[in-house]
Amino acid sequence: MNFSGLINEFGPLTVAGLAQGAIIALFALGYTLVYGVLRLINFAHSEVFLVGTYACLIAWGWFGLDQNSAAPDLGAMLGYMALGLVVAIVASGLVALLVELVAYRPLRRRNAPPLAFLITAIGASLAISETVGVLTHRVQRGVPPIIQAKTVITIGNTHITNLQILIVVLALVMMFVLDRFINGSRLGRGIRAVAQSPDSAALMGVNKSRVISLVFLLGGLMAGIAAVMYDLKIGVTKYDAGFLLGIDAFTAAVLGGIGNLRGALVGGLLLGVLQNYAAGLFGSSWLHGAAFVLLVLILMFRPTGLLGESLGRARA
Amino acid sequence: MSDTAVAPAKEKATFRENGGVRGWFGRQPAWVRWAVMLLFAVLAFLLPYAGDIPVIGPQITTEGIDWPSALFNMSYYVLLALGLNVVVGYAGLLDLGYVGFFAIGAYGTALLTSPDSVLYSHTGWAWLGAAPVALAATMLAGLILGYPTLRLRGDYLAIVTLGFAEIIRIVATNTTTFRGDRGFTNVPHPPGSSGGKPIFGVTDATPYFWLGLVVIILVIFGVRNLDRSRVGRSWLAIREDEEAAEIMGVRTTKFKLWAFSVGAFIGGLGGVLFAGEQGFINSSTFVLQFSILVLAGVVMGGSGNMAGAILGGALISYIPDRLRGISLGGTDLYEYRFAMFGAVIIAIMIVRPQGLIPSRRRAMELKDREKEVAPL
Numbered sequence: 131m132n133f134s135g136l137i138n139e140f141g142p143l144t145v146a147g148l149a150q151g152a153i154i155a156l157f158a159l160g161y162t163l164v165y166g167v168l169r170l171i172n173f174a175h176s177e178v179f180l181v182g183t184y185a186c187l188i189a190w191g192w193f194g195l196d197q198n199s200a201a202p203d204l205g206a207m208l209g210y211m212a213l214g215l216v217v218a219i220v221a222s223g224l225v226a227l228l229v230e231l232v233a234y235r236p237l238r239r240r241n242a243p244p245l246a247f248l249i250t251a252i253g254a255s256l257a258i259s260e261t262v263g264v265l266t267h268r269v270q271r272g273v274p275p276i277i278q279a280k281t282v283i284t285i286g287n288t289h290i291t292n293l294q295i296l297i298v299v300l301a302l303v304m305m306f307v308l309d310r311f312i313n314g315s316r317l318g319r320g321i322r323a324v325a326q327s328p329d330s331a332a333l334m335g336v337n338k339s340r341v342i343s344l345v346f347l348l349g350g351l352m353a354g355i356a357a358v359m360y361d362l363k364i365g366v367t368k369y370d371a372g373f374l375l376g377i378d379a380f381t382a383a384v385l386g387g388i389g390n391l392r393g394a395l396v397g398g399l400l401l402g403v404l405q406n407y408a409a410g411l412f413g414s415s416w417l418h419g420a421a422f423v424l425l426v427l428i429l430m431f432r433p434t435g436l437l438g439e440s441l442g443r444a445r446a
Numbered sequence: 447m448s449d450t451a452v453a454p455a456k457e458k459a460t461f462r463e464n465g466g467v468r469g470w471f472g473r474q475p476a477w478v479r480w481a482v483m484l485l486f487a488v489l490a491f492l493l494p495y496a497g498d499i500p501v502i503g504p505q506i507t508t509e510g511i512d513w514p515s516a517l518f519n520m521s522y523y524v525l526l527a528l529g530l531n532v533v534v535g536y537a538g539l540l541d542l543g544y545v546g547f548f549a550i551g552a553y554g555t556a557l558l559t560s561p562d563s564v565l566y567s568h569t570g571w572a573w574l575g576a577a578p579v580a581l582a583a584t585m586l587a588g589l590i591l592g593y594p595t596l597r598l599r600g601d602y603l604a605i606v607t608l609g610f611a612e613i614i615r616i617v618a619t620n621t622t623t624f625r626g627d628r629g630f631t632n633v634p635h636p637p638g639s640s641g642g643k644p645i646f647g648v649t650d651a652t653p654y655f656w657l658g659l660v661v662i663i664l665v666i667f668g669v670r671n672l673d674r675s676r677v678g679r680s681w682l683a684i685r686e687d688e689e690a691a692e693i694m695g696v697r698t699t700k701f702k703l704w705a706f707s708v709g710a711f712i713g714g715l716g717g718v719l720f721a722g723e724q725g726f727i728n729s730s731t732f733v734l735q736f737s738i739l740v741l742a743g744v745v746m747g748g749s750g751n752m753a754g755a756i757l758g759g760a761l762i763s764y765i766p767d768r769l770r771g772i773s774l775g776g777t778d779l780y781e782y783r784f785a786m787f788g789a790v791i792i793a794i795m796i797v798r799p800q801g802l803i804p805s806r807r808r809a810m811e812l813k814d815r816e817k818e819v820a821p822l
Contacts (some may be wrong), residue, residue: 213557246795249745252738252791253789256791263785284447377612384602400771416616419616422609422613433598
């Protein structure tokens, strides 16, 4: 217990927590979208994220960038960022679609019990992360310094870097875009319809399979963005990076109310901040333990989360 | 009577229609069934000498790890699969943190017996003395985990149990009492000596395998009797429809707790044996993949059926051990074990969701659901 440490470092811990939480929130969207529509926990979503973290590194590798290369100038930096984001998004989206196609669709056709979905999801998660583990020899891989973290704002002892601002702003923008997409577009209306009642939606002419694929794709896209942000923030990635952050993201989704998009944002930011406080209080090795304890507490006392769980009813 | 169409006289029913091997087995008199089971038990006890069989023997035994050790690994994997089968297969509660109980069993033994432990000066017990205490601790942990979580829906339960196992691992890694990666050394072996030499030595794992086998046989009888009792019927009712069971007067919370603590007990048993054989444990033994591997075994073998769980448990241990020392493109095939089992889980759930040796009732439940399917 280190209360004075927590109080002295309150500002920095909060800022770090918000940046961490923004990544978690983007990641949590994948869980929440799939849960909102299919009522199942897409356990393999963590590996969708994992593939994203490696995909952008590979793309940067094509241009000879590695962890030791010099920081690029502004124009090149923007180009690299765009490239990394696009590649990560495409890779994560494809993996999400693939998981749906291989692990979920055959079971849905057979009306398998819910536990069967969870088991295939675990299988998919294990297969992907371990394949990455074997291919990378279970060594972590460094990220090239695309963006140099520079302090731009200082309040008291709190230094806010450009990277932290970028992460939070990007997460908020993506959340806004997704929110508009679900609430405003025709495809979004289809998603909400299937979330409310799959069978009625099918009778009204909504293509259920296509909506489900779309939901997985959207989750994958968000995970791809979260993956690039994670790479830039943490500076390394490893084959089990998806798993640990996946638990955090799932906790965030449940905290905000799984199936509720705004809930994922609130839950993500809150969890990020709380985890950092816990790390300040007990030491950084307890960061993930704090998430688990929090998850158990929420599920025991308020299993519907802070904002309630519904994609269909709660206006997304 | 006479004007209803008479079904055409049936030809002699085929072997398959009469229930196949298991149907035949069930129709035999008791002594034949006991004799067959005894034969299997004897064959299992002779497994350490499988390598001596000409031609086939060398194909069966492992190359990268000595054969008795591989057999011992199989025995505690089978134990874990039997325990998880009670929780997942009988009661239908998906427990992803099963390795947590294995860890508690192993750590309980190590804490009470290893000279590295803070408790050693007070206890300094032998393996046999520590085992019951460790097992009691595991059962208690099963109750502590079960009580607050059993009201959760199936998929939430899975995540919370997963969290439970991770918390145990994090605590074991980060606290000084549990020594993290340094672990506990010199955990004593099981007692007993013959001809002046201890039976359970360091070099030969065969006695440990036999010990494991005896424990497995006891567990099989225990679980079988539980399954045929009121407890087993309640588990079945809970698995098929929890709400209906509750309305019919089955005390669901109580029997779910039973399933959890029986499962925990068997998992702890595996942990106690493991600590006794290895003599050393640390926190990196109890990774989460381990739970998932055991789950894969149960599902692969056929959840809800003990023969299936035994086969599955043996396979998840045997296949990787057999692959050890065989390399493909510079990488030991052993490295691929988790990836491979991940793919196997998916394939089994899609192609044969009832498992290799399915439980009859479970297979029928799946078939029923298939009929209710809504067209996509």
